Amino acid sequence: MELHSPREAASFALSLLDLTNLRDDCDDAAIETLCTRAQTPYGAAAAICIWPRFVAHARGILGHGHKVRIATVVNFPGGDLPVASVVEETRQAVEDGADEIDLVIPYRKLMAGDEQAVTDMVEAVRAACPQSCLKVILETGELKDASLVGRGSELAIAAGADFIKTSTGKVSVNATLEAADSMLRAIRASKKRIGFKPAGGISTVADADLYLRLAESTMGPNWLMPSTFRFGASSLLDDILGVLSGAPASRASTGY
Template sequence: MLPLEQIARQALEMTDLTSLNETDTEQTIQTLCQQAAAGQTHTAAVCVYPQFIQTAKDALAGSGLSSVKVATVTNFPQGSTDLNKAVLETAHAVSDGADEVDVVFPYKALQAGDESIGLEIVKRCKLACGNQAQLKVIIESGELADTALIKRAAEICIEGGADFVKTSTGKVPVNATIEATRVILETIKASGKPVGFKAAGGIRTTAQAQEYIQLAQAIMGEGWVTPDHFRFGASGLVNDLKNTMGLAPTEQQKSNY
């Protein structure tokens, strides 16, 4: 087993440092981007609302972190069945420079028995991303709750061309869980397709991150668990990862979580 400090570094490199609050401002996002660095390494991405895409790109470039991707969210957080809205928001995000788009799957429609709208939204949003951005699809596994529904949502995402299947928006009572993660990873494995996985919401400690990493390694193989295939969506987690790495955040940084 790897030392905890090494696990923390691995987890940090696979984290999408996130701020999706109604109170976010340009200053909030600029500060967030400064927190993406950790010694000689950095997070995989920062995830912000669409209106802050350029702010994030400029802040990262100004901090020498241009290799950190900028992710954003669309059809968020409700997972509307409005196809045109989801596609238009995604197209605008890509046009504004997003490297990754996290679109919310219409999970309520799936619960009601409608699989077709979810598939169409994933397909069309993937087309909107083209070769410019990766598409992560948020299935809201905590709301789906039922194992069969979580599996079916993941299957639809994979069929539609998603680059990642993501657990949660972080805006509902139950977000990422080990149980849902297992179902999604096993579904990805069974598909044989190069689809990644993102666990989002509720993961706050290095020990919790380690549990997810070890599960992914057990199902997908150790070599698979890299930023290209595996992500955490988190904000507070980064503090604990940095502490584990011996890089305690400043008081100013602490105040922004």
């Protein structure tokens, strides 16, 4: 894939978008709006990403077999719940209709040197949702160190992740190109079909294009597709729609 214009980048980013509402004040009406916004005149987002308590409501709106998938978050955002609680949260989300599970690792334990805690959490949640896409959130802005981001990526991949994801969007530093580089290198080294999801701080087509170019330069041509790459964002859709409708593209910026 080679993008030649902001419009092409916008169209492609739309197909890779996990349109997100993880606001504390989210309610049923906001979920209905999100489901509607995910289906645009220019095509559909890949998924919506929402709190577990809204999964059943979203499934009722979208029905079964819809092109827009339903992703939800577990062990979110702190990454510090007991494994048994996260497993139950996961099972309930799948029962309610979630297609995809975005799991926060116990990143503070990883920072303290407890790698086994990461493995145990990911393996347990993987077993609880064997048919679901499992995206594992590293919270790279808290891990900070590139070697630790790389090691977290390796542990998540080895324990059964389908995707590795940068961030919750709930801390001061979320997706960065530096973290993305470490994670993509870990994916490449694994020689497995693992996806990558940058999340938080991606609000313009220009932002998105930087990540698309990095991923393609690291992973090679034809790697980028919804089964291997997603954006986690709430405001990116506004700029995508603006570009696709003919408005000037915004410059790269920050903000979830």
